[in-house]
Amino acid sequence: MTAPTQNEVGRDLRLTGVTKRFGDFVAVDDLSLTVPRGSFFALLGPSGCGKTTTLRMVAGLEEPTKGHIAIGHEDITWSKPYKRPVNTVFQSYALFPHLDIYENVAFGLRRRGVKDVKKQVEDMLDLVELTGYARRKPAQLSGGQQQRVAVARALINRPEVLLLDEPLGALDLKLRRQMQLELKRIQTEVGITFIHVTHDQEEAMTMADTIAVMNGGRIEQMGAPADLYENPMTTFVANFLGQSNLLTGKITGRAGDDTLIDINGNRVALPTSRVHAGSDMAHVGVRPEKMQISISEDEAVPAGHNSLDGVIIDASFIGVSTQYLVKLPWGQEIAVFAQNVRRDDRLVDGARVSVHWDPSHAFALDAAQAADAGVELDEEAALPDPVAT
Amino acid sequence: MAIDLTTPRAAAAQPPVAARPARGPVHWVREHLIQILGLGALFYMFLPIFVVFAFSFNSPVGRTNYTWSKFSLNAWLHPCDPEGMCESLGLSLKIGVVATIGAATLGTLIAFALARHRFRGRSATNLLIFMPMATPEVVMGSSLLTLFLNLTVIPLGPITITIAHVMFCVSYVVVTVKARIAGLDPRLEQAAMDLYADESTAFWKITFPLVLPGIVAGALLAFSLSFDDLIVTNFNSGSYVTFPMYVLGSSQRGTPVQVNVVGTAMFAVALVFVIGGQIIRRRRMVV
Amino acid sequence: MASPSDLVPGLDELTDEVSGTKSGRLRSRKTPYLLLAPGMLWLALFFVVPMIFLLSQSLQTGNLDDGYTLTFRFANYADAASGYGAIFIRSFVWALVATVLALVIAYPLAYLIAFKSGRWKNVLLVLVIAPFFTSFIIRTLAWTFILSDDGAVVRFLNWSHINDVLTFLQLTSDQRVLATPLAVIAGLTYNFLPFMILPLFASLDRIDPRFLEAAQDLYSAPFTAFRKITWPLSLPGVVAGTLLTFIPAAGDYVNAQLLGNPSTRMIGSVISAKFLSTGDLPAAAALSFTLMVTIVILVSVYVRRAGTEELV
Numbered sequence: 001m002t003a004p005t006q007n008e009v010g011r012d013l014r015l016t017g018v019t020k021r022f023g024d025f026v027a028v029d030d031l032s033l034t035v036p037r038g039s040f041f042a043l044l045g046p047s048g049c050g051k052t053t054t055l056r057m058v059a060g061l062e063e064p065t066k067g068h069i070a071i072g073h074e075d076i077t078w079s080k081p082y083k084r085p086v087n088t089v090f091q092s093y094a095l096f097p098h099l100d101i102y103e104n105v106a107f108g109l110r111r112r113g114v115k116d117v118k119k120q121v122e123d124m125l126d127l128v129e130l131t132g133y134a135r136r137k138p139a140q141l142s143g144g145q146q147q148r149v150a151v152a153r154a155l156i157n158r159p160e161v162l163l164l165d166e167p168l169g170a171l172d173l174k175l176r177r178q179m180q181l182e183l184k185r186i187q188t189e190v191g192i193t194f195i196h197v198t199h200d201q202e203e204a205m206t207m208a209d210t211i212a213v214m215n216g217g218r219i220e221q222m223g224a225p226a227d228l229y230e231n232p233m234t235t236f237v238a239n240f241l242g243q244s245n246l247l248t249g250k251i252t253g254r255a256g257d258d259t260l261i262d263i264n265g266n267r268v269a270l271p272t273s274r275v276h277a278g279s280d281m282a283h284v285g286v287r288p289e290k291m292q293i294s295i296s297e298d299e300a301v302p303a304g305h306n307s308l309d310g311v312i313i314d315a316s317f318i319g320v321s322t323q324y325l326v327k328l329p330w331g332q333e334i335a336v337f338a339q340n341v342r343r344d345d346r347l348v349d350g351a352r353v354s355v356h357w358d359p360s361h362a363f364a365l366d367a368a369q370a371a372d373a374g375v376e377l378d379e380e381a382a383l384p385d386p387v388a389t
Numbered sequence: 390m391a392i393d394l395t396t397p398r399a400a401a402a403q404p405p406v407a408a409r410p411a412r413g414p415v416h417w418v419r420e421h422l423i424q425i426l427g428l429g430a431l432f433y434m435f436l437p438i439f440v441v442f443a444f445s446f447n448s449p450v451g452r453t454n455y456t457w458s459k460f461s462l463n464a465w466l467h468p469c470d471p472e473g474m475c476e477s478l479g480l481s482l483k484i485g486v487v488a489t490i491g492a493a494t495l496g497t498l499i500a501f502a503l504a505r506h507r508f509r510g511r512s513a514t515n516l517l518i519f520m521p522m523a524t525p526e527v528v529m530g531s532s533l534l535t536l537f538l539n540l541t542v543i544p545l546g547p548i549t550i551t552i553a554h555v556m557f558c559v560s561y562v563v564v565t566v567k568a569r570i571a572g573l574d575p576r577l578e579q580a581a582m583d584l585y586a587d588e589s590t591a592f593w594k595i596t597f598p599l600v601l602p603g604i605v606a607g608a609l610l611a612f613s614l615s616f617d618d619l620i621v622t623n624f625n626s627g628s629y630v631t632f633p634m635y636v637l638g639s640s641q642r643g644t645p646v647q648v649n650v651v652g653t654a655m656f657a658v659a660l661v662f663v664i665g666g667q668i669i670r671r672r673r674m675v676v
Numbered sequence: 677m678a679s680p681s682d683l684v685p686g687l688d689e690l691t692d693e694v695s696g697t698k699s700g701r702l703r704s705r706k707t708p709y710l711l712l713a714p715g716m717l718w719l720a721l722f723f724v725v726p727m728i729f730l731l732s733q734s735l736q737t738g739n740l741d742d743g744y745t746l747t748f749r750f751a752n753y754a755d756a757a758s759g760y761g762a763i764f765i766r767s768f769v770w771a772l773v774a775t776v777l778a779l780v781i782a783y784p785l786a787y788l789i790a791f792k793s794g795r796w797k798n799v800l801l802v803l804v805i806a807p808f809f810t811s812f813i814i815r816t817l818a819w820t821f822i823l824s825d826d827g828a829v830v831r832f833l834n835w836s837h838i839n840d841v842l843t844f845l846q847l848t849s850d851q852r853v854l855a856t857p858l859a860v861i862a863g864l865t866y867n868f869l870p871f872m873i874l875p876l877f878a879s880l881d882r883i884d885p886r887f888l889e890a891a892q893d894l895y896s897a898p899f900t901a902f903r904k905i906t907w908p909l910s911l912p913g914v915v916a917g918t919l920l921t922f923i924p925a926a927g928d929y930v931n932a933q934l935l936g937n938p939s940t941r942m943i944g945s946v947i948s949a950k951f952l953s954t955g956d957l958p959a960a961a962a963l964s965f966t967l968m969v970t971i972v973i974l975v976s977v978y979v980r981r982a983g984t985e986e987l988v
Binding site: 430438528663 | 813
């Protein structure tokens with residue numbers, strides 16, 4: 001294992017054409033990506049998409065069928081796990097049950113022959129706020145505490161890349177939120193590259209600088225959370241991250257910087273830079289919170305906004321917002337999330353409404369892609385995976 | 390239609406209150422049937438042990454120790470009085486230790502192979518390991534005797550007894566250790582390698598300490614099977630006498646009281662071991 | 677679109693294993709064979725080979741003085757069947773009775789420990805396991821006292837006339853219990869009780885008590901819940917326990933010797949006597965081999981559905 005040299009304190013991690021096959025099943029399909037040093041990178045996707053397999057290949061716990069993995073200029077594709085400057089925080093923490101917390105955290109240092117580990121262990125326990133727990137056994141700690149020990153155990157070795165395999169999956173909601181912020185804080189403080197694997201899109205968006213959305217062994221889209229969210233390029237990404245209303249229509253032409261699309265007789269425009277369709281049929285996507293709703297009679301649609309008429313079939317008051325389900329003339333139901341700033345009592349079931357949005361908030365995707373890609377999987381992903389250890 | 394609860398008439402027309410079911414001794418027995426039967430079975434198991442304990446303090450009239458005559462500590466104070474008893478005890482202990490070490494070693498190796506590797510001939514291996522547990526001792530003992538009689542190289546005695554004991558104890562060790570390995574999280578070894586331990590270090594520092602309780606349990610089981618074995622030993626001991634053989638032999642002439650002393654002592658030692666094991670397990674809190 | 681992991685539960689674990697989880701590298705192909713070799717060789721040498729010798733011995737003729745020669749005398753088996761058929765049957769019947777009795781006695785105890793023991797669970801387990809490590813022969817001898825002719829048990833049986841019923845069933849005789857079939861069966865039952873309790877307990881302990889609650893919630897009376905849920909789920913333990921009891925019981929002779937009389941001999945006693953006393957090795961070997969084969973057949977029929985993985 002080579003330590004970083006003077007001029008490359010922390011190096012980029014690069015995967016090139018990495019493929020992993022288990023018999024006939026392709027878990028990871030020709031994956032290429034570069035993780036810049038010091039960034040918080042998230043691999044996001046539903047269970048079975050290959051994100052954990054990719055992580056394990058970086059850790060050295062799996063061998064790629066094809067392709068290369070390199071840190072800086074050093075090719076580590078075939079290096080053993082104990083020879084890589086990479087450490088892992090496992091999904092089930094994998095704390096050694098027969099060793100106390102002190103020895104668990106010190107394990108990596110001891111294996112590398114470090115003689116005096118006391119100061120480093122104590123500092124690390126302080127960092128994860130577990131001072132005083134040094135002599136306890138893992139079984140005596142709560143889930144959240146175990147998770148922090150797992151992080152400490154990995155971080156103490158100052159790896160160039162820290163891999164986190166769905167580390168927050170077993171925690172309850174409140175604790176998870178807390179730990180998300182904690183991990184982000186630690187990463188910023190320590191400056192190490194973090195690669196975080198998760199199926200929780202909110203978690204990825206909260207913590208990561210860059211997200212790679214994976215599906216079926218491939219990367220669907222990669223970029224900053226806001227970019228992915230506001231300007232998805234595939235239906236999978238549009239549905240997996242948050243929620244999208246997808247309206248199918250035919251591209252009719254251009255008008256300046258905008259593209260015009262006809263949706264069942266309604267003319268809609270959006271900036272051409274946000275059109276990612278290959279043919280002339282496209283899904284126009286607008287997120288529910290970007291849509292606004294008003295009584296049709298009021299004719300309150302601002303100039304320049306696209307609008308569609310429909311009927312409210314459900315209005316659910318959530319507290320922060322009200323979620324409307326609006327049925328369009330051709331039967332499609334779309335969702336509208338309206339923040340409860342000013343409540344209009346007339347917006348009830350059966351009301352005739354106009355749903356409108358700013359054209360720059362819409363995006364257009366290739367109609368050849370399934371409109372429901374990434375939808376059900378998101379719900380499944382919210383449940384704990386019964387198969388995982 | 391509102392119900393007016395304030396009128397007296399409404400208060401009078403209350404629903405009938407269900408009577409509490411009568412409780413009697415029959416009912417109590419039915420409710421606690423499982424407990425009664427279960428504890429009865431436990432009592433049945435312990436009855437002979439009480440008898441053994443009680444009669445170790447007997448000073449028998451005549452050779453047989455079947456009727457109580459008077460209390461005496463004689464047997465406890467002079468445990469090795471009966472001729473040949475302590476020798477047989479020593480032989481059983483020695484054989485027990487050697488056989489345990491042998492069976493524990495062979496069995497642990499097999500358990501690891503079965504639990505952690507894929508290989509051809511798995512079913513055949515499982516079958517061969519299962520067979521000794523499914524064979525009556527008479528058959529095993531007699532077949533081994535036939536072997537030793539034909540291979541005159543090995544004289545009948547401690548060596549043949551030990552060989553036999555190792556043979557039938559291995560299976561039990563395999564079952565015990567394999568269960569323990571199966572319950573181990575495979576990610577622990579991976580975590581160790583992720584933390585710079587090579588394969589060998591990961592095994593000795595992580596896997597082995599966690600499997601050790603299973604190996605110890607298997608070893609204890611092997612020891613008790615070996616120490617207590619009568620039938621297979623009887624066939625293959627030649628002129629040597631182990632403790633169970635001694636007891637069987639003396640039962641015709643009249644078992645000395647000291648036998649009860651040994652029996653009680655064995656039970657006490659076993660109790661200490663089993664309770665100790667429970668305490669250790671709780672103390673270590675090994676998941 | 678569902679992924680293979682969704683369709684096949686456990687696929688991830690399986691593929692982990694297939695690709696070689698330990699370090700992501702496939703272990704040396706030879707490792708398992710090296711690990712297996714010493715133990716399996718030992719078993720082959722001292723279990724399988726002796727069986728072959730036994731078979732060979734059973735086809736020989738001769739005696740202690742003149743020696744033995746391999747004459748392929750299959751008549752040995754015919755002799756065994758005709759001469760000792762009754763004793764064979766007696767041994768199997770008694771072993772069966774003892775097994776059933778052991779099951780009846782052990783089941784409530786195992787059930788008690790698994791479901792109704794609360795804080796006392798570990799204590800009870802200790803109490804069940806400890807006698808197992810105590811010399812069985814000493815405990816069996818204690819029964820000669822408990823069942824002695826003027827002991828409390830026998831006097832009670834006589835006074836209550838239960839002994840008359842037992843004598844009618846040919847289980848006892850002469851106002852005695854010792855040196856009767858009943859004593860032998862009782863001894864067999866007692867000896868192998870721990871072998872019945874522990875597998876039963878292990879099986880019952882695995883049952884989630886909430887299954888029973890669910891059954892009660894769905895209008896099932898306690899006994900029905902037992903019949904339809906607990907009993908079927910405890911079957912693996914029942915199978916294991918009955919095997920571990922029946923097999924050694926069928927070949928036992930110690931109980932018959934200590935608690936019975938010459939007319940209650942079991943097949944084990946005959947084999948032992950022929951081997952060690954009279955030196956009629958071919959006949960003894962034939963009997964022994966027949967016992968072995970019979971048990972193997974019975975066990976295979978009984979366990980037809982369980983794979984070998986579940987047995988070991």
